[in-house]
Amino acid sequence: MAVELHPYNHGFEWTSVRGPFRRITQAQADSFNRRGFFVLEDALDSEMIARAVDAIRPWEAKVEASLRAAPGRRMFIAEAEGISFTVHLVKRSQVLRELSAAPVFVDLCRDLIGPDVRLYWDQAVYKKPEYEKPFPWHQDNGYTYVEPQAYLTCWVALTDATERNGCPWVVPGGHLRGTLKHHLSELGWVCRDEDGPEALAAPVRAGGAVVFSSLMPHRTGPNLTQEVRQAYILQYAPDGARVVESNAPCNAPDRQYFVVRGGARVAPPPL
Numbered sequence: 001m002a003v004e005l006h007p008y009n010h011g012f013e014w015t016s017v018r019g020p021f022r023r024i025t026q027a028q029a030d031s032f033n034r035r036g037f038f039v040l041e042d043a044l045d046s047e048m049i050a051r052a053v054d055a056i057r058p059w060e061a062k063v064e065a066s067l068r069a070a071p072g073r074r075m076f077i078a079e080a081e082g083i084s085f086t087v088h089l090v091k092r093s094q095v096l097r098e099l100s101a102a103p104v105f106v107d108l109c110r111d112l113i114g115p116d117v118r119l120y121w122d123q124a125v126y127k128k129p130e131y132e133k134p135f136p137w138h139q140d141n142g143y144t145y146v147e148p149q150a151y152l153t154c155w156v157a158l159t160d161a162t163e164r165n166g167c168p169w170v171v172p173g174g175h176l177r178g179t180l181k182h183h184l185s186e187l188g189w190v191c192r193d194e195d196g197p198e199a200l201a202a203p204v205r206a207g208g209a210v211v212f213s214s215l216m217p218h219r220t221g222p223n224l225t226q227e228v229r230q231a232y233i234l235q236y237a238p239d240g241a242r243v244v245e246s247n248a249p250c251n252a253p254d255r256q257y258f259v260v261r262g263g264a265r266v267a268p269p270p271l
């Protein structure tokens, strides 16, 4: 499938991650380098999942209420009784703040980014029952173009994510050319129209994470079930990352704090 590059993307070369690794296996590192992703089962135990779900609930309910009151019951790519995005939860919940710097994520940051890493973004994405719209193919760096282009996304399943309820799909190897050209649609930014034969579903059990590069083209399917598909997305970037359009550093003290500094875990500043 022919791909066009994002206009800001010149001369991108993928830098392979190399060991020694603290958390990931060599096979997971190879998958991250060659395919751009891997699935990490059991990143969270059942108690951590329950605490995260409880912490997200009141804020997601407020987002859903605002969507129901909005013109057309939509705001940008969110839709009442369809898909909600509850962003920057680490600014509101001590539980989620601590989760963002839990040992599993800190180890992933050290293994896959380096010794100086900040939280870049966090959001809960809930897909409501019988919501038949897909979330289209995109790369995370296609939303807000950041340099360095390659940062880390942990798509954490709070409920089992299956092909029936909208698990992520990925394009193995699709990260290697850097950020692709995107166009805006009603459902979100789009870098690819069709699945193509190489697209792969990445189902993951509750508590597991699909760990991928910000350059991995991914989409999620419709939710054909009667239950809400719940995910919490944590993204991490190397210290010094900047948003290209504004030249703003990604270091907002209230939510883009260090989780690893000089190779050591850093506790988030208290709320």
Ligand SMILES: O=C(O)CCC(=O)C(=O)O
Residues within 6 Å of the ligand: 125, 127, 135, 140, 166, 218, 219, 220, 231, 233
């Ligand atoms: O979780 C979803 O359904 C889509 C979310 C997503 O791909 C994203 O936030 O980049």
